[in-house]
Each structure stands twice: as C-alpha cells, then as structure tokens.
Amino acid sequence: MNQTLNYPTNEQGHLTIAGLDATALARQYGTPVVVYNIELVRERARKFKETFEKNNVKAQVAYASKAFSSIAIYEVMKEEGLSLDVVSAGELYTALHAKFPASKIHFHGNNKSMEELVMAFDAEIGCIVVDNFYEIELVKQLAEERKQEISILLRVTPGIEAHTHDYITTGQQDSKFGFDLNNGQADDAFEAVAHHPYVNLLGLHCHIGSQIFETQGFVAAAEKLLTKMQNWSESQNYSCTVLNLGGGFGIRYTEEDAPLAPEKYVEEMIKAISRLSSESAYQMPEIWIEPGRSLVGDAGTTLYTIGSQKTVPDVRHYIAVDGGMSDNIRPALYQARYDARVANRMNADATQLVTVAGKCCESGDKLIEDITLPEVEAGDILAIFSTGAYGYAMASNYNRLTRPAVVFVENGKARLVIKRESLEDLVRNDLSLYGEVEGQ
Known part of the structure; x- marks a missing residue:
C-alpha cells in the first residue's frame, strides 16, 4: 500500500x-483511545438531511447506531435532528437514557424478544421494523392485549446483491433477515398486518449491504419495493407511505476506496423514486435511509x-x-x-x-x-x-x-x-x- x-x-x-x-x-x-472528529459527524448528518430538504422531499435520516452506540453519540444525532435505529434492548435503553425522542426511534432485529418488544411499546417508539412471522404474532399479541397502536415497516429481501463482502451483504435471497420479496413471503406478511386495528403498516424496508460505492443497487431495490407497494395499492386498496432503503453507504478506509458524497446517494434515490412514482401514478412515498458507518466511520x-x-x-x-x-x-x-x-x-x-x-x-x-x-x-x-x-x-x-x-x-x-x-x-x-x- x-x-x-x-x-x-x-x-x-x-x-x-x-x-x-x-x-x-x-x-x-x-491508549488505546478512539478519537472522534464530531465536526465531521455533524457535517455528514447535515449533508444527508439537507439534500432531502432542498429537493422538498419528505424523509427521515436515521442513524444506524449499531455502528457505534453511546449516550454522547445519540445526543449528537438528536441535536442534528436525525432519527435513530436500534437493534436491542441495550441500544434502546441507551437512547432513552440519552433522552432521544422515542417517536423518532426505529427498532430493528431478526429475533426481538417479548421483553424487548414490551420495552418498545412502553416507550411508545416511532416504528418497529418487523423481520419475520414470529415477530408479527408477538407484535399483534401485544398490541391487542394493550389496545395500543404501533407503527411498523416490513423488512424484505429484494434479491439485490450489493458489491461487498459476503458477510456484510444482507439484501440477497439467502439471508437471515426479512421476508422474501420474490417467493410470496412478503405478500403473506402484508396479509397478516395490513388491516389490523392496532398495527399501522407504514411501508417496506430493505438493506442491500454495506460499503457500497455506487447507486445502482439502491435504484434497483427502490424499483422492486415500489412495484410491490403499487401492487398492494391496486389489489388490496392499501397505500404504503414509507419506503426505507436502509444504509450501506461506503467510506474511505484506504486509497483504493472511492466513496460517493452523501448527497450523491440521496440525489440518485430521489430521482429514481420520483420517476418510478410518476410512471406508476403512485403517490411518492416518504423516503427513509439509515446511514451508520458513513456518519461515524472515518x-x-x-x-x-x-x-x-x-x-x-x-x-x-x-x-x-x-x-x-x-x-x-x-x-x-x-x-x-x-x-x-x-x-x-x-x-x-x-x-x-x-x-x-x-x-x-x-x-x-x-x-x-x-x-x-x-x-x-x-x-x-x-x-x-x-x-x-x-x-x-x-x-x-x-x-x-x-x-x-x-x-x-x-x-x-x-x-x-x-x-x-x-x-x-x-x-x-x-x-x-x-x-x-x-x-x-
């Protein structure tokens, strides 16, 4: 090198x-000591947010906190007006301890326990990203017992393979995450929650991988998810309002890496989703993204x-x-x-x-x-x-x-x-x- x-x-x-x-x-x-340039973190956060704002696109930029979780980093993200992704009771507890607005917290994970879901319901968080049929039943059970409304996204695997390492590629069919978009699982999940009195299905979520240096994968994923949402609108008279394309935006580790600027990823997403919505006469959904590494990595x-x-x-x-x-x-x-x-x-x-x-x-x-x-x-x-x-x-x-x-x-x-x-x-x-x- x-x-x-x-x-x-x-x-x-x-x-x-x-x-x-x-x-x-x-x-x-x-030593060892990890030193963070918080000026750079704030700059990145603002670039993601401001790109949506200048294009007049309704959006949420949620920090994927599995990249680095602490009270202080949550406080920074709160000050920058971001939302927050958590994947465990520990991350949720830390976020609540940091006084992060619960309405802007999204709970991910492929094996949420009943205790974790109860904690999320108690905190009245903004959204649960539901990952499997077992979790659907737990969420429905809790919502019915408590007579409490909860908003969810369905995480789906769109079959898009990002150019990345096998261990950190999560959008292809063979994945522990989400409902398969191609074999009917996503449709079955939709049927289970779409008209539930206490479960508010906002839309779809996917995550196609990490350390991604191009935008084509996000565009392809957006097309597949938006097509599915349009199908549900036509066949089930149900309009999803949120399209979450996850994160995975690359950063520079060595001179061989050539990441795009944060605004470039966002601009290409906006163009693609706007075009696809226009072509299908589907109301343009709110766009959610989940940068983690790209906010704190370098x-x-x-x-x-x-x-x-x-x-x-x-x-x-x-x-x-x-x-x-x-x-x-x-x-x-x-x-x-x-x-x-x-x-x-x-x-x-x-x-x-x-x-x-x-x-x-x-x-x-x-x-x-x-x-x-x-x-x-x-x-x-x-x-x-x-x-x-x-x-x-x-x-x-x-x-x-x-x-x-x-x-x-x-x-x-x-x-x-x-x-x-x-x-x-x-x-x-x-x-x-x-x-x-x-x-x-």
Whole structure:
C-alpha cells in the first residue's frame, strides 16, 4: 500500500484531529483511545438531511447506531435532528437514557424478544421494523392485549446483491433477515398486518449491504419495493407511505476506496423514486435511509502506543501495539483494511514495510498487514484511521483486556465520553465459588 492519503499536521509534525494534537490526546487519555472528529459527524448528518430538504422531499435520516452506540453519540444525532435505529434492548435503553425522542426511534432485529418488544411499546417508539412471522404474532399479541397502536415497516429481501463482502451483504435471497420479496413471503406478511386495528403498516424496508460505492443497487431495490407497494395499492386498496432503503453507504478506509458524497446517494434515490412514482401514478412515498458507518466511520481514529517488534528474516517485520482484535475485530473477522501513520512523526520518510500486530494471544491478531511506515520505536503513537464504525461497537474483553476510552473532539476541545474500562470493571459481575471476593 503506498501512502498518498493526506492527513493534517501541526508545526511539530504531529497528526491533528479536528485541530488538536493527537499525541497530546494520547498522553492525556492513554491508549488505546478512539478519537472522534464530531465536526465531521455533524457535517455528514447535515449533508444527508439537507439534500432531502432542498429537493422538498419528505424523509427521515436515521442513524444506524449499531455502528457505534453511546449516550454522547445519540445526543449528537438528536441535536442534528436525525432519527435513530436500534437493534436491542441495550441500544434502546441507551437512547432513552440519552433522552432521544422515542417517536423518532426505529427498532430493528431478526429475533426481538417479548421483553424487548414490551420495552418498545412502553416507550411508545416511532416504528418497529418487523423481520419475520414470529415477530408479527408477538407484535399483534401485544398490541391487542394493550389496545395500543404501533407503527411498523416490513423488512424484505429484494434479491439485490450489493458489491461487498459476503458477510456484510444482507439484501440477497439467502439471508437471515426479512421476508422474501420474490417467493410470496412478503405478500403473506402484508396479509397478516395490513388491516389490523392496532398495527399501522407504514411501508417496506430493505438493506442491500454495506460499503457500497455506487447507486445502482439502491435504484434497483427502490424499483422492486415500489412495484410491490403499487401492487398492494391496486389489489388490496392499501397505500404504503414509507419506503426505507436502509444504509450501506461506503467510506474511505484506504486509497483504493472511492466513496460517493452523501448527497450523491440521496440525489440518485430521489430521482429514481420520483420517476418510478410518476410512471406508476403512485403517490411518492416518504423516503427513509439509515446511514451508520458513513456518519461515524472515518470520523474515528484509534491511537495506540507501539511496543515490541519482531523481524522474521525475508518474511515479515512485526510491530505490536497495545490493543488489537479486542478493540477492532474487523481485520480478523473479514479481512478489513485500514490506513495508518506514526502520529508523532508524520513528516518522517516511510521506509519500512511492517505488519501491525495486536497484543491478543492469537496469531491472526493483525490490524494491518504490509504497510510502509517510518522506522518506529517503542513509545511511538500509531494512528489507525476510519475506526469509528464497528470498532468500539464490536469490542470485547478477550484475554481480559479492558475496552478503550472514547473521546469526542469538536471546536478545539476534547471531551471524554466513554471511560476506559478498569481492571475492577472486568470482575464486577464475577462471583466466587467461596462467597464474596475481597473488594466486591
């Protein structure tokens, strides 16, 4: 990988994040630490929203919070006027704790429990994205017992394969998600809910994949979903009012990635749905989208301290950092690629081909294979970029490592928003065979 991507620096030749010295942040908060440029998050959120607004299109932009969930990020999305997707009781609880407007929360997931659905009903959230027939029965049961109205979308699989990794492609037929649009399942689901006295079917939802760099897949999905909605209008006299095309908008991880601007995805969706609605004389639906990675992914940078090194002659040179697959499992899980720099020596010549290894006891714990960096020393700060999505969100305590701190940077100020886990946190829920452990 050559190094043509440019990153901001200060007079000391240090990496800066939203104007602040990354090495100073590492000293202040310790490493590993995930630093978010919140100015960039807000800019992206506004680009998505403003594109709908300038085209006078009714829409909801919902942050897909599985990318990164915390009270502070929910507060940012609330301030920007976004809606919110959650996929568990934990994410819903966090959102409510952040005082996110319940009417703008959408609940996803392929195996929602009765307890989670009760929590959603109690909170009077805006929408449940129903994923299967089992869930239909649970939702109907709750609505009838409580005599409480609830709005839903039906998640469907349109059979559209996005250009992405197999593990993160969710719109094709062989998927654990949703009702198949091609084999009649979606029609059966419609029949089960369309005229229920307490269930308000708003429309259809799909998600065709992740890290998508083109718009054709979204256009094809919109055509299939809109055609189905038109069919129901003609045959069942039922008009759906919402078309949700999900998320999956790509970001740049390395120089090989070429994502579109947020507004480009939205503009092409609007054009397609407007044209299709016009051609079919179907009232143009409200458009919902669900950006997650594209809001927070490349706004996040993880800072590590470099420790040991190992050279395997004529094979590989390893440099090890004080984190790894415990705070970013994506490289081990599906060979995700990243770019990195030595944050305290940004202007030094990159002369050494290295592999960045983590400290977990797994030979596969490699954060980056084969990147050219300056010759490093123990104590140098390594910055790995675009770690804002599915890094902290998928972090674990493997090897009893503590999860990192998270810091937001905005307007020249840094704010700690998630504390680093302590060793005490690791044993907080442990119970001894012999009674209370000293200190608990």
